[in-house]
Amino acid sequence: MAGVLLWVNCGLKENAISLMGFGGKSVRTQRRFRHCSGISFASFSSAIVEPTRSSEERVYEVVLKQAALVKEQRRDVKKRGLNLDNKPIESDFTNEELLNSAYDRCGDVCAEYAKTFYLGTQLMTQERRKAIWAIYVWCRRTDELVDGPNASHITPKALDRWEQRLTDVFEGRPYDMYDAALSDTVTKYPVDIQPFKDMIEGMRLDLRKSRYNNFDELYLYCYYVAGTVGLMSVPVMGISPQTKASTESIYNAALALGIANQLTNILRDVGEDARRGRVYLPQDELAKAGLSDDDIFRGKVTDKWRNFMKGQIKRARMFFDEAEMGVSELSSASRWPVWASLLLYRQILDSIEANDYNNFTKRAYVGKAKKLLTLPVAFGVAFFGHKT
Numbered sequence: 124m125a126g127v128l129l130w131v132n133c134g135l136k137e138n139a140i141s142l143m144g145f146g147g148k149s150v151r152t153q154r155r156f157r158h159c160s161g162i163s164f165a166s167f168s169s170a171i172v173e174p175t176r177s178s179e180e181r182v183y184e185v186v187l188k189q190a191a192l193v194k195e196q197r198r199d200v201k202k203r204g205l206n207l208d209n210k211p212i213e214s215d216f217t218n219e220e221l222l223n224s225a226y227d228r229c230g231d232v233c234a235e236y237a238k239t240f241y242l243g244t245q246l247m248t249q250e251r252r253k254a255i256w257a258i259y260v261w262c263r264r265t266d267e268l269v270d271g272p273n274a275s276h277i278t279p280k281a282l283d284r285w286e287q288r289l290t291d292v293f294e295g296r297p298y299d300m301y302d303a304a305l306s307d308t309v310t311k312y313p314v315d316i317q318p319f320k321d322m323i324e325g326m327r328l329d330l331r332k333s334r335y336n337n338f339d340e341l342y343l344y345c346y347y348v349a350g351t352v353g354l355m356s357v358p359v360m361g362i363s364p365q366t367k368a369s370t371e372s373i374y375n376a377a378l379a380l381g382i383a384n385q386l387t388n389i390l391r392d393v394g395e396d397a398r399r400g401r402v403y404l405p406q407d408e409l410a411k412a413g414l415s416d417d418d419i420f421r422g423k424v425t426d427k428w429r430n431f432m433k434g435q436i437k438r439a440r441m442f443f444d445e446a447e448m449g450v451s452e453l454s455s456a457s458r459w460p461v462w463a464s465l466l467l468y469r470q471i472l473d474s475i476e477a478n479d480y481n482n483f484t485k486r487a488y489v490g491k492a493k494k495l496l497t498l499p500v501a502f503g504v505a506f507f508g509h510k511t
């Protein structure tokens with residue numbers, strides 16, 4: 124299976140340009156930015172002092188754009204009287220059988236790589252489930268480019284070609300079966316290309332950067348590689364018709380879940396990443412705690428390290444809390460897998476604590492029994508609104 128995933132068509136045009144989508148316009152939003160240290164000011168000339176937007180503000184612009192797209196589609200659905208759960212919008216793809224087997228193959232990959240998640244998707248409507256699988260496979264393949272066994276051969280040019288291929292997929296020109304499933308998905312649901320492009324940008328960042336000066340830089344990285352997954356998933360998972368929450372706040376929760384997951388991933392993998400010469404933890408916060416890269420390479424659990432880790436875990440939990448508020452606003456059938464993934468990932472933080480913060484040589488994980496127990500708990504929260 125991995126062999127299939129790792130196949131990347133590198134024979135494409137090489138002129139793809141990375142467009143970040145963060146325009147120069149300054150957008151005023153109602154939102155307070157709680158996780159970063161605040162707005163800094165950069166001086167472009169001695170006469171003009173302009174505010175520099177934080178990563179959180181820049182990412183929020185993408186959130187607003189995605190929310191606007193889904194709102195547009197909901198209005199459209201109302202006008203045309205379509206019910207996405209029962210009758211998906213017809214796509215141009217004609218060969219139904221081929222398409223079904225493309226989706227089945229995406230399901231196989233999902234089942235192989237993420238068993239619990241695959242199980243969680245079983246409660247979703249068939250249409251939504253297939254679409255989530257297609258998105259999952261694209262994300263997994265993208266991640267494999269920089270994280271898989273062939274990662275050392277991946278160059279920025281290869282990522283440019285992957286991005287060109289993405290554009291082709293969105294324009295209805297798939298290269299293989301997995302692409303065909305995604306191509307179909309993006310015609311049926313209001314999924315925008317921007318988060319996909321941004322995930323590729325995250326992979327570019329991973330190729331050229333191995334240190335993060337502060338949380339603002341780390342936040343942007345987390346958005347690229349994981350917050351984007353939240354933004355891609357919401358249009359497919361659907362928003363509850365009964366919701367009173369704003370579309371923006373739901374997208375914001377989805378973004379928060381991606382960020383929380385990635386921060387947790389980083390905290391779990393400190394030792395493993397250090398052995399690859401990577402330190403994702405914010406350098407300024409390390410210094411403030413009296414720590415440096417050398418302490419991480421040495422891998423000794425000290426009180427300084429424990430205190431530092433407590434702060435990092437606290438922040439990751441804040442993002443999980445922010446995400447929780449949005450999950451109940453999703454369409455009912457999508458809530459279970461999202462609750463399951465949230466509760467499972469959050470327990471990794473508990474496990475780091477249980478390991479006495481030794482994330483240098485001990486891998487924090489959620490055991491089978493706890494995993495199994497989490498599924499009915501997630502079910503309870505999803506359908507009865509409380510942890511059973």
Ligand SMILES: CC(C)=CCC/C(C)=C/CC/C(C)=C/CC/C(C)=C/[C@@H]1[C@@H](COP(=O)(O)OP(=O)(O)O)[C@]1(C)CC/C=C(\C)CC/C=C(\C)CCC=C(C)C
Pocket residue numbers: 240255258259262263266270348349350352353354356357373374376377378380381384385388446447449450453460461464
């Ligand atoms: C229901 C559900 C969880 C849907 C998401 C399905 C989906 C499309 C997942 C793609 C995940 C993926 C392969 C991302 C590529 C980049 C990556 C690997 C990110 C890391 C994931 C963890 O994977 P793993 O532990 O295997 O990491 P390693 O490669 O081993 O290092 C991430 C940490 C990111 C995962 C991010 C999410 C699953 C985002 C979840 C957010 C939502 C589903 C939105 C929910 C909506 C609301 C309103 C809260």
Ligand SMILES: [Mn+2]
Pocket residue numbers: 266270
């Ligand atoms: Mn990875």
